[in-house]
Amino acid sequence: MLTVTGRPADCLRRGQAITLRHATLARNLISILTHGILTAKSQGRYKAVWLHEPARSEWAALHTVARHGGRVEDVVVIEVTIPKKWLRRHGGAADGVWRCVRDIPVRYMRRVIGFEQLARSPVER
Numbered sequence: 468m469l470t471v472t473g474r475p476a477d478c479l480r481r482g483q484a485i486t487l488r489h490a491t492l493a494r495n496l497i498s499i500l501t502h503g504i505l506t507a508k509s510q511g512r513y514k515a516v517w518l519h520e521p522a523r524s525e526w527a528a529l530h531t532v533a534r535h536g537g538r539v540e541d542v543v544v545i546e547v548t549i550p551k552k553w554l555r556r557h558g559g560a561a562d563g564v565w566r567c568v569r570d571i572p573v574r575y576m577r578r579v580i581g582f583e584q585l586a587r588s589p590v591e592r
Contacts, residue, residue: 487554488546491545547577
């Protein structure tokens with residue numbers, strides 16, 4: 468697990484932030500840790516960064532594999548803390564899924580969760 472430390476932005480200190488997660492393939496991780504999570508890289512209908520609540524991480528890992536190929540072992544989940552005003556709920560039956568139309572800079576990232584942690588039994592938690 469990688470933990471990123473740094474001084475949070477003012478908007479995060481005032482309690483107007485939310486912690487969500489972004490699932491991606493491990494091959495994208497170096498670029499993300501260098502440039503942030505970019506909306507321009509989105510392959511969907513919306514040019515947005517897709518985020519999910521922590522309880523949906525297993526679903527997000529499987530969805531990432533189904534959408535972009537690869538293996539579930541190659542998926543990493545990035546935890547971010549961003550201002551609530553950047554977010555829009557994804558409508559429909561997908562509860563716990565959000566979209567952000569702004570790029571998410573590296574300073575908002577808190578940690579990277581690998582497959583080993585996602586695959587742990589909930590009893591161990």
